[in-house]
């Protein structure tokens with residue numbers, strides 16, 4: 001009889017193994033940036049001990065929008081129409097605001113057909129995480145330029161893009177987003193810190209992740225390729241996320257680290273690199289993006305965080321209990337009141 005002992009199961013603070021945070025096996029191309037983002041989402045939700053049964057995943061149409069199938073298989077999920085994920089997420093989260101919402105979208109899904117929905121989601125500050133998997137092309141329909149493709153970047157055929165790009169982070173800042181970050185699917189550490197901060201953020205978190213499409217946009221001439229990002233990514237700062245359940249009394253050198261207290265008691269520690277950058281200054285952030293664009297740099301990091309602005313649920317003064325669970329007597333005026341209204345309108 002073997003005397004070998006079985007190693008203890010590794011579980012997170014709510015007793016779940018990492019397997020409980022995984023989804024189906026990916027059907028995306030090997031090496032697609034979107035796969036790395038799904039892996040980071042699995043790690044962050046596992047490490048922070050978010051209850052997967054309490055998460056709702058939303059997406060539109062695109063290779064990126066297929067991603068929610070590949071993480072958090074125990075969570076709720078809704079794959080909507082192209083560009084309309086924000087409307088579906090707004091309805092679902094209003095019906096049950098106790099769910100944590102995460103949406104995954106593409107640059108085509110957000111910056112072309114869905115741009116109007118994106119605008120209104122930001123305006124409302126709906127509490128959810130909104131990840132844009134930005135590869136500069138419509139991957140699913142075989143690699144046409146999207147509205148985030150840079151001026152002068154080329155397709156594999158050599159065709160050059162002659163329209164200026166939308167910068168989704170600059171638009172989000174302009175329209176009043178409360179958490180705006182840019183990262184690169186190949187920057188594991190930074191992307192983890194950003195996703196964890198988004199989990200802790202009380203409002204809408206817009207995360208634009210440059211996520212190379214290895215099949216249609218990873219060649220010389222592309223500005224969304226792995227090699228272009230290796231040469232042009234300019235990190236604004238180093239990020240450390242300290243969750244609310246961990247001891248935060250770590251010594252921090254004065255003047256070099258900025259501490260942002262999140263609503264749930266977690267802390268984002270921002271260690272400055274070469275430049276002075278204050279992610280609570282919206283105008284400075286917009287200026288930094290403009291400057292980087294001129295220099296051909298891709299700025300990554302937390303571009304803006306505002307923990308004060310009310311969320312859509314707070315503005316609407318939504319009751320504590322999920323609306324979807326309230327009895328009809330609490331959501332519909334009684335017959336007598338409706339009759340009285342009709343009488344008054346006669």
Ligand SMILES: Cc1ncc(C[n+]2csc(CCOP(=O)(O)OP(=O)(O)O)c2C)c(N)n1
Pocket residue numbers: 061062063064065082105106107108109110113133135137138139140141146
């Ligand atoms: C209403 C509608 N219009 C157009 C399409 C065709 N279509 C499918 S995916 C897509 C773009 C996907 O690009 P993106 O959102 O960047 O995702 P990616 O595949 O690059 O991850 C388009 C135009 C569609 N499915 N529905």
Ligand code: SF4
Pocket residue numbers: 027028029031032033034063064135139140212213214215216
């Ligand atoms: S076509 Fe591009 S975006 Fe779609 S799965 Fe393949 S590499 Fe990813």
Ligand SMILES: [Mg+2]
Pocket residue numbers: 062106107108133134135136137138139146
């Ligand atoms: Mg795309």
